[in-house]
Amino acid sequence: MTSAIKLTGVRKSFGPTEIIRGVDLDIRQGERHAIIGPNGAGKSTLFHLVSGRYNLSAGSVELNGEDISNLPPYEIYRKGLSRSFQVTNIFPRMSVFENVRCGLMWSQEYKYSFWHLVDREKKLNHRTAEVLEEIGLTSRQHVPAGVLTYAEQRALEIGIAAAGGADVIMLDEPTAGMSHSETDQAIALIRKITDGKTLVMVEHDMGVVFDVADRISVLVYGEIIATDTPENIRNNKAVQEAYLGAEAEHA
Amino acid sequence: MDFAQDIEVYSLIAFWAFITIALMYLFSRTPMGRMANAVRDNDERTEFVGYSQRKVRFISFCASGFFAGIAGGLFAINFEIVTEENLNALTSGVVLLMAYIGGVGFFIGPIVGAVLFTLLQTLLSIYTEIWQLYVGVLFVLTVMYVPQGLTGILAMHIPIYQINRLGSLVVPYIRTGIPLAFCLAGVVGFLEMIHHVRAASVGDTEMSLIGIGFDTHTVMPWIIVAVLVAVGGYFTKTQLPQLKEAWERAHAPLGSDEGAA
Ligand SMILES: Nc1ncnc2c1ncn2[C@@H]1O[C@H](COP(=O)(O)OP(=O)(O)O)[C@@H](O)[C@H]1O
Ligand SMILES: [Mg+2]
Numbered sequence: 486m487t488s489a490i491k492l493t494g495v496r497k498s499f500g501p502t503e504i505i506r507g508v509d510l511d512i513r514q515g516e517r518h519a520i521i522g523p524n525g526a527g528k529s530t531l532f533h534l535v536s537g538r539y540n541l542s543a544g545s546v547e548l549n550g551e552d553i554s555n556l557p558p559y560e561i562y563r564k565g566l567s568r569s570f571q572v573t574n575i576f577p578r579m580s581v582f583e584n585v586r587c588g589l590m591w592s593q594e595y596k597y598s599f600w601h602l603v604d605r606e607k608k609l610n611h612r613t614a615e616v617l618e619e620i621g622l623t624s625r626q627h628v629p630a631g632v633l634t635y636a637e638q639r640a641l642e643i644g645i646a647a648a649g650g651a652d653v654i655m656l657d658e659p660t661a662g663m664s665h666s667e668t669d670q671a672i673a674l675i676r677k678i679t680d681g682k683t684l685v686m687v688e689h690d691m692g693v694v695f696d697v698a699d700r701i702s703v704l705v706y707g708e709i710i711a712t713d714t715p716e717n718i719r720n721n722k723a724v725q726e727a728y729l730g731a732e733a734e735h736a
Numbered sequence: 737m738d739f740a741q742d743i744e745v746y747s748l749i750a751f752w753a754f755i756t757i758a759l760m761y762l763f764s765r766t767p768m769g770r771m772a773n774a775v776r777d778n779d780e781r782t783e784f785v786g787y788s789q790r791k792v793r794f795i796s797f798c799a800s801g802f803f804a805g806i807a808g809g810l811f812a813i814n815f816e817i818v819t820e821e822n823l824n825a826l827t828s829g830v831v832l833l834m835a836y837i838g839g840v841g842f843f844i845g846p847i848v849g850a851v852l853f854t855l856l857q858t859l860l861s862i863y864t865e866i867w868q869l870y871v872g873v874l875f876v877l878t879v880m881y882v883p884q885g886l887t888g889i890l891a892m893h894i895p896i897y898q899i900n901r902l903g904s905l906v907v908p909y910i911r912t913g914i915p916l917a918f919c920l921a922g923v924v925g926f927l928e929m930i931h932h933v934r935a936a937s938v939g940d941t942e943m944s945l946i947g948i949g950f951d952t953h954t955v956m957p958w959i960i961v962a963v964l965v966a967v968g969g970y971f972t973k974t975q976l977p978q979l980k981e982a983w984e985r986a987h988a989p990l991g992s993d994e995g996a997a
Contacts, residue, residue, distance in 0.1 A: 492769060503995050536784065538784075557783065557788065558783040558784050559782075559783045559785075559786050559787055562783075562784055562785065562786045563786050565786075567784070568784060570781075570846070574778065574780065574781050574784075575778065575781065576773075576774050576777040576778050576781065577778070578841075579773060579774065579777055579779050583770065583773075583774075586770070587770065587771065587774045587785055588785045589786065590770070590771070590785070590786075591785060591786030592786070593825075595767035596767070597767065597768045597771070597787075597791065597792070597795055598766060598767045598768060598800075599763055599766040599767070599768040599769065599795075600766070601766055602762065602765045602766060603765055603766065603767055603770055604765060614915055645781075645785065646784075649785065649786065650953075678785075714792050
């Protein structure tokens with residue numbers, strides 16, 4: 486089986502500082518893969534490299550066996566990879582409904598059409614309503630996205646990313662800054678919305694990680710020091726020293 | 737050009753104006769138009785839902801060129817002459833000014849702005865030579881205090897209207913409006929007098945405002961405008977808290993306010 490995402494020798498420097506220092510990673514189709522690591526390890530940078538926001542300094546990225554290195558984000562999206570952002574990245578002045586609809590339009594083949602009137606496209610609006618239902622924002626669909634609460638914006642962030650039905654979904658710290666109950670809701674939502682798809686997520690909450698992930702990769706200082714099942718990661722000495730141990734001391 | 741022809745030209749222009757307004761509105765409701773909005777709102781994110789922001793901008797630019805082209809054609813038919821003046825930075829600036837005064841975030845904003853600007857231009861210029869100053873000040877005040885434009889101010893009243901509370905604002909508006917009108921009258925009188933003193937020929941000290949003739953080299957008119965500004969300004973200020981309170985009350989959630997008020 487080809488991998489969903491395959492990184493080979495990926496490097497990224499900003500000026501003289503190398504932030505990603507040679508990453509090889511193989512994410513299988515259909516798996517739920519978590520990436521953990523201390524703050525500043527380069528997790529978000531890695532997401533930006535895969536999704537086309539940054540260009541690679543070296544190495545290559547494949548999506549479902551196809552080379553996508555240095556393609557612009559919209560090309561990568563069209564090939565079936567969609568992502569959310571750690572810092573909420575929505576359309577603040579547009580309504581919640583329109584936010585989700587924007588996430589759907591390309592996948593529904595509208596492209597840059599100016600022959601359709603969006604309000605009259607039944608299927609498009611029906612699907613938008615379904616996604617709103619899934620992310621629990623139906624009652625808020627008419628308000629500008631910018632006035633939603635933080636947790637609601639995070640749900641919308643996930644909704645926009647998942648709306649188009651991409652088969653590889655990357656979520657960057659979807660539960661950051663949420664309360665316990667909000668986190669539980671978000672995780673249920675993520676499970677539902679990524680069912681049958683490949684999920685890659687950066688997550689700080691170890692409870693969530695060990696609960697959701699099939700496999701975990703540990704990124705420390707721009708390098709992946711281990712990729713394994715949750716059990717093996719928990720018992721991995723190097724990981725404990727580099728990360729989980731430090732986290733435990735911290736707590 | 738005779739009158740019959742004028743009517744024909746007017747009908748032609750009005751017809752095309754309505755057609756293009758309708759087309760522009762429809763354009764804004766297409767997938768392309770929605771994505772143009774999305775790019776304005778958050779250009780980066782559009783790339784992560786499949787759209788190239790550069791292409792969206794390019795198509796938007798072409799569409800605006802299309803409509804500007806129609807407007808230019810109609811302009812030429814109306815005035816029968818097109819010169820450098822119709823294309824220079826000043827003219828382009830005036831169009832932007834209209835859009836901002838009207839409100840750039842609303843579909844009808846630029847239309848409102850253009851109508852208002854043209855009215856001010858034709859009406860004010862009959863009465864005063866410094867009408868451009870007033871329009872300029874209106875523009876600066878709009879940008880500073882109501883970036884949503886005049887349409888935005890109107891739009892802010894829609895939710896209040898919908899819950900039938902518009903009536904509660906009438907009295908506060910009148911109470912603030914009267915002293916404000918006196919204050920503005922003073923400011924206008926002051927500006928007009930300064931302009932007269934500076935622009936009139938030597939020895940010509942007579943001027944008239946709203947039909948009252950007076951001598952700008954005597955003290956009395958200056959005292960009157962100063963008093964208007966000071967007293968009007970003072971009473972406007974004393975009325976602002978009640979206006980603010982009325983505004984907040986009109987916005988309070990239904991059912992929670994009546995008792996508190
Ligand atoms: N655009 C950039 N320019 C320079 N340095 C950056 C840039 N983006 C990220 N970095 C640096 O890269 C490091 C990793 O950042 P990031 O990928 O956000 O970490 P993580 O998501 O793992 O917390 C940080 O030290 C950060 O300062
Ligand atoms: Mg990060």
